[in-house]
Amino acid sequence: MIPFRILRRSLLAAGAALALTAPAQARDVTTDKAFVDGVLDRSYAHLDALYKDIHQHPELGMQETATAAKLAKEMRALGFEVTEKVGGTGIVAIYRNGPGPMVLVRTEMDALPMEEKTGLPYESHVVTTWNGKPTPVDHACGHDIHMAAWVGTATALVAMKAQWHGTLMFVGQPAEETTQGARAMLADGLYQRFGKPDYGFALHVGPAPAGTVQYRAGAYSSNSDSLEITFHGRGAHGSTPNESVDPVIEAARFVTDVQTVISREKDPGKFGVISIGAIQTGSAGNIIPDTAILRGTIRSHETEVREKLLEGIRRTASAVAAMSGAPAPDVDIEVGGRAVINDADLTARTAPVFQAAFGDKATVMPTPINPSEDYSEFIIAGAPSLFFSIGGYDPKLIAEAAKRGELLPGNHNPGFAPTPEPSIRTGVEAMSLAVLNVMAP
Numbered sequence: 001m002i003p004f005r006i007l008r009r010s011l012l013a014a015g016a017a018l019a020l021t022a023p024a025q026a027r028d029v030t031t032d033k034a035f036v037d038g039v040l041d042r043s044y045a046h047l048d049a050l051y052k053d054i055h056q057h058p059e060l061g062m063q064e065t066a067t068a069a070k071l072a073k074e075m076r077a078l079g080f081e082v083t084e085k086v087g088g089t090g091i092v093a094i095y096r097n098g099p100g101p102m103v104l105v106r107t108e109m110d111a112l113p114m115e116e117k118t119g120l121p122y123e124s125h126v127v128t129t130w131n132g133k134p135t136p137v138d139h140a141c142g143h144d145i146h147m148a149a150w151v152g153t154a155t156a157l158v159a160m161k162a163q164w165h166g167t168l169m170f171v172g173q174p175a176e177e178t179t180q181g182a183r184a185m186l187a188d189g190l191y192q193r194f195g196k197p198d199y200g201f202a203l204h205v206g207p208a209p210a211g212t213v214q215y216r217a218g219a220y221s222s223n224s225d226s227l228e229i230t231f232h233g234r235g236a237h238g239s240t241p242n243e244s245v246d247p248v249i250e251a252a253r254f255v256t257d258v259q260t261v262i263s264r265e266k267d268p269g270k271f272g273v274i275s276i277g278a279i280q281t282g283s284a285g286n287i288i289p290d291t292a293i294l295r296g297t298i299r300s301h302e303t304e305v306r307e308k309l310l311e312g313i314r315r316t317a318s319a320v321a322a323m324s325g326a327p328a329p330d331v332d333i334e335v336g337g338r339a340v341i342n343d344a345d346l347t348a349r350t351a352p353v354f355q356a357a358f359g360d361k362a363t364v365m366p367t368p369i370n371p372s373e374d375y376s377e378f379i380i381a382g383a384p385s386l387f388f389s390i391g392g393y394d395p396k397l398i399a400e401a402a403k404r405g406e407l408l409p410g411n412h413n414p415g416f417a418p419t420p421e422p423s424i425r426t427g428v429e430a431m432s433l434a435v436l437n438v439m440a441p
């Protein structure tokens, strides 16, 4: 997942509206938060060390064996029953505490195939083998922050076990970045073997100010599909283009013409993106090649927009091939992360807790985020959920960067360097209070 907008919308109006419709809060959020903070004061040094260890030793999707082992050890020490190797490298940690709802809390465990350039003392210098090549690895999406907050939340909830009832299902998911991990865990019988959660929660850190929480009902993230098109032609000498059917021309036309699907066919008020990130063709300046391969990503929030984009891509690809008198292209669209749709009731039930705990630092996101998330698979399989964002940068750093007219590096940038404290603390507070709210009404 990639950059999160810095959300600035005042929540006064939205907060007042939610307060009218949300059920009365039986629990005192201020007391609960003080308790969680007390647990954090005792456990924070450990969480910080865990975070830095995971950050310095990142692993790519489906290779997260050392990371999964670290999390499994933490959860066993807290009294969870841990099953490893669920859907590849995934882990499931169960804590039974009497009759009551089953609540899923997810973290992702994977890092990204890129070189870290933060200069932090705990910077990663890990190089692994990926697609047969030596590849640097970096926790540039903040999943290390999520893992520390996940363990911290488990620590807080176990410390508060006299105050809630039910079953915690803490899931450590592999391969979020490739949107394979959630599906792999579900296909390995996650809900059949361990039970179907009544509620689910997950969070993501971004470049908003640390200490803040952002949430919204309905769509939170986008649909993501990946695209691969092979244009076919006929190769020839560069000096005799008349003997060729030039796939470079087909590819070039496609790249520009497909943007009219966005600018002329899609409703301009609705989110939709088609980005071509790779073109592979040819070998030398004087050879017209016989094929061109394009790869891209397609993003949308709504099913109807997604279908319009997919149809437009297929039509444009066929049309540019026809213009060149080329054979029909191969258009391969692979479904990636589907949009995360937050449950309206669960969001309305959690919003007053966030507002009581964080005041004006808890805000409603005006729009969904552009990136995608495969947490949606857990929702589609039957767990009504709330996926929310937390800020990750010291507000002072954001203000200094703003004075220079700069934005701090966001997720997936090699310079992404969230401030661990209070980001991890805020993650633990928000997640613990959200879970407690549905398990101890």
Ligand SMILES: [Zn+2]
Pocket (backbone or CB within 6 Å): 001, 002, 141, 177, 411, 412
């Ligand atoms: Zn990411």
Ligand SMILES: [Zn+2]
Pocket (backbone or CB within 6 Å): 001, 002, 141, 142, 143, 176, 204
């Ligand atoms: Zn991410």
